[in-house]
Amino acid sequence: MNKLSVKKITKSFEENKVLEELSFHVNEGEFVSILGPSGSGKSTLFHLIGGLYTPDSGDIWMDGERINGQRGSISYTPQSSSLLPWRTVLSNILLGGEIVGQKNEPEALRMIEKAGLKGYEHSYPYELSGGMKQRVAFIRSLLSPQSLICLDEPFSALDEFTRLEMQNWLLSIWEEYKRSILLVTHNIEEALYLSDRIIVLSGKPAKVKKEFIVPFPRPRQESIVLSEEFLQWKKKIYNEL
Incomplete structure (x- = not known):
């Protein structure tokens, strides 16, 4: 069952179109990351899902209920x-x-x-x-x-070693609780290491450019980030961005 469904969302601020017919979903208990260039509307998307903004067109559904402009539907870590x-x-x-x-x-x-x-x-x-x-x-x-946790680059301010420690800790907690998580990040390695699926956004106005299913088994082993397969996936996603 889809925990979250974003269907053909469009959002503009005056003449500036930020999102255009953007669609994706997050399944129950799934960990999904969103990657995109700076200014591609990732934070705007979270504000829409959280009900701080209302889309110009399109719908946002949570557990089968339309939540356009409705606050209190998500848990948010900035x-x-x-x-x-x-x-x-x-x-x-x-x-x-x-x-x-x-x-x-x-x-x-x-x-x-x-x-x-x-x-x-x-x-x-x-x-x-x-x-x-x-x-x-x-x-x-x-x-x-709330049953969906939105994480907005939660580790971006941390040094590399603390970030990796936090990623491992987050995975250990998520493995136990299996909450649905939607993560926004600029870090390809972070998205690959943590996620079940990665959604790549285009530049403005943002659409879904590509979706990747992450092939690495769970529980994730820290050693995978040094593997040749991990590097090849990183290159593949980098080329899309």
Whole structure:
């Protein structure tokens, strides 16, 4: 079953057409990445799915329900962790459930421990490193009631080693919970390593240029990024971009 269906979405801002008849889907429990050149409308797409913008034409469906312009349908992790500085790690994580009256503190504490953050439950964001903040932000998304998580380049601000550590951590958590994830990234390696499918967008106005089914088995092994097959896939996707 499709978790998310985006059907022939077009969006312009005055004379600037950003998306044109863009269509794709995300299946239940699937990890899908969107790659595209800078300015191709990837962030606009997330704003449309999240209900902050309404498409000029086309429809967005979630679990069989049309959600054009409807907020609260997705859980969202932005490029910066966007933690509330006056709330502790635990209270930031509980925020999504708190809004809808579904606080689950025991599960939040379990996830904090699984994320290697035990002992930081009552710390504030300024006391955390960049990687720790992103773990908190992702746990918050995971424990929010929405069934689709949208990740907007969540690791772009991290150094290469922290990024790889975070990717491995994200995969381990996703393998356990199998939530549907839609990731926007500029990083081809990241998309290949994490995803089931990769959707490549054209330049503006963005359309789906190509779709790739990632062939690597799960659970993913870190060693695949050094393999010849991985490099060939990276070249293939690079040429499309």
